[in-house]
Amino acid sequence: MARKHFVPLESDPIIFTELLHKLGVSDKLSFVDVLSLDDAELLAFIPRPVLGLIFIFPGTDTALANLAKEEAAAIPYTGAGENEDVVWFRQTIGNACGLYGILHVACNGKARDYIQSNSTLDKLLQESTPLDPAGRAHVLESSPDLEAAHAASAQQGQSTPPPAEEHPSFAYTAFTKSHKSSHMYELAGYVKGPRDLGMVCNKEEDLLSDNAMKxxxxxVDREMQKSGSLPWGFNVMALVQN
Structure with missing residues (x-):
């Protein structure tokens, strides 16, 4: 069977917010652009607390080659069930890493509390949580509601949507706090599992706190070095309370 592909999402917080709400997250949450990680005045405009972050990096040949080397040595994640520190979804839908970024920030940390009962995301989370990564991937692939919501949002934006099978020149990675341990995680469906970043956030610390920023x-420094010559830098969106 041919691999399923979606049309990639444009990295626009309005589009990401629209899809977030279509999937069933309360309109009390939305995505906003983070214009700088260094400028205190610009950071002051970001509503707090920040419940999740989505980074958008250029997918250069150098970056992809380095990622392949890292993943060759990585141990595949096999977690499942309610006792997981984070909910992680393996990406098996082509060009949908933006969608997986939304799923990862919405299904972990305090953002989970804003998933509306009986919504598409609520049903997907209930069905997939007991399953291993392969089972969860099948649940997402088989969801017509998820596909329809994504398709509608992928047609929005200022640029012309590319063909679904065309590989985008960028990739999305999510950052969130565990709803169990408050550990900070990097979550991307195109790697072999969640990455614990070795930092524990206290109750007062969000994902733009001083410790999280370090x-x-x-x-960012590591990724920029691994990416080699970049056509552009990186973008960041934050999931915040309105």
Whole structure:
């Protein structure tokens, strides 16, 4: 069977917010652009607390080659059930890493509390949580509601949507706090599992706190070095309370 592909989402917080709400997250949450990780005045405009972050990086050949080397040595994640520290979805739908970014920030941390009962996301989470990564991937692939919501949002934006099978020149990675341990995680469906970043956030610390920012800036530096020559830098969106 041919692999399923979606048309990639444009990295626009309005589009991401629209899809977030279509999937069943309360309109009390939305995505906003983070214009800088260094400028205190610009950071002051971000509503707090920040419940999740989605980074958008250019998918250069150098970056993809380095990722392949890292993943070759990685141990595949096999977690399942209510005792997981985070909910992670393996990406098996082509060009849908923006969707997986939304799922990862919405299904973890305090954002989980804003998933509306009996919504598409609520049903998907209930069905997929007991399953291993392969089972969860099948649940997402088989959801007509998820596909329809994504398709509608992918047609929005200022640029012309590319063909679904065309590989985009960018990739999305999510950052969130565990709803169990408050550990900070990097979550991307195109790697072999969730990555614990070794930082524990206290109750007062969100994902733009001083300690979290140290982790994020170190991550950005590593990714920029691995990406080689970049056509553009990176973008960041934050999931916040309105």
């Amino acid at each position: 982790v994020l800036k170190a991550y």
